[in-house]
Amino acid sequence: MKYIISFIVVLFSANLYSQINENLLSESIITTELLFNGKCIQDIDQTNGENIKMQNLFGNGLTTQSQITETGTQLTYYGDGIEFTFLKNDDTGSVFLLRSVTVNSNTPIVKLQTNVISVNNSINVLGNVANSSYNNEHYILYKSSTPIDITLIINYNNSTNKISSIEFNNQLAL
Numbered sequence: 173m174k175y176i177i178s179f180i181v182v183l184f185s186a187n188l189y190s191q192i193n194e195n196l197l198s199e200s201i202i203t204t205e206l207l208f209n210g211k212c213i214q215d216i217d218q219t220n221g222e223n224i225k226m227q228n229l230f231g232n233g234l235t236t237q238s239q240i241t242e243t244g245t246q247l248t249y250y251g252d253g254i255e256f257t258f259l260k261n262d263d264t265g266s267v268f269l270l271r272s273v274t275v276n277s278n279t280p281i282v283k284l285q286t287n288v289i290s291v292n293n294s295i296n297v298l299g300n301v302a303n304s305s306y307n308n309e310h311y312i313l314y315k316s317s318t319p320i321d322i323t324l325i326i327n328y329n330n331s332t333n334k335i336s337s338i339e340f341n342n343q344l345a346l
Contacts, residue, residue, distance in 0.1 A: 193302035196317040206324060206340065207283040208254060208273055213340060221247045221258030221268030246271070253277025253291070275338040282338050284324070291335050295328050305330070
């Protein structure tokens with residue numbers, strides 16, 4: 173009996189410290205109405221990681237790093253507070269696909285539909301959304317409402333409700 177009570181207490185306390193909620197968005201909203209410095213995910217992905225096309229979208233201020241990983245070749249562009257990662261592997265052939273976009277400063281302008289969201293701004297601009305927490309990390313998770321696994325994660329400080337980073341992830345590019 174002692175072990176059953178201990179097990180129930182562990183399950184209950186684990187549930188208190190982790191709660192994952194999803195906010196659903198259509199694939200179209202995520203790919204066309206999520207903007208990084210005025211450019212949508214669809215336009216960024218269509219560059220296929222080509223340097224000239226990325227410069228046409230974002231100017232000459234990006235630096236590039238390429239590396240071989242266990243999942244394929246990764247190409248990363250770094251800008252002022254923003255990082256674009258493309259991945260090429262056996263599944264994608266010779267084409268680089270957009271894998272992620274990460275924003276870690278308030279310099280890049282990020283817009284989701286009509287809401288301008290940036291690092292150090294309040295999450296309140298997003299309105300009434302489901303928040304999540306896991307291992308003392310707090311975030312707002314947006315997922316595509318289609319089988320395509322694309323997500324937008326807005327990490328924030330729970331005590332101030334200020335955004336600490338913004339991440340777009342495309343699991344298809346694995």
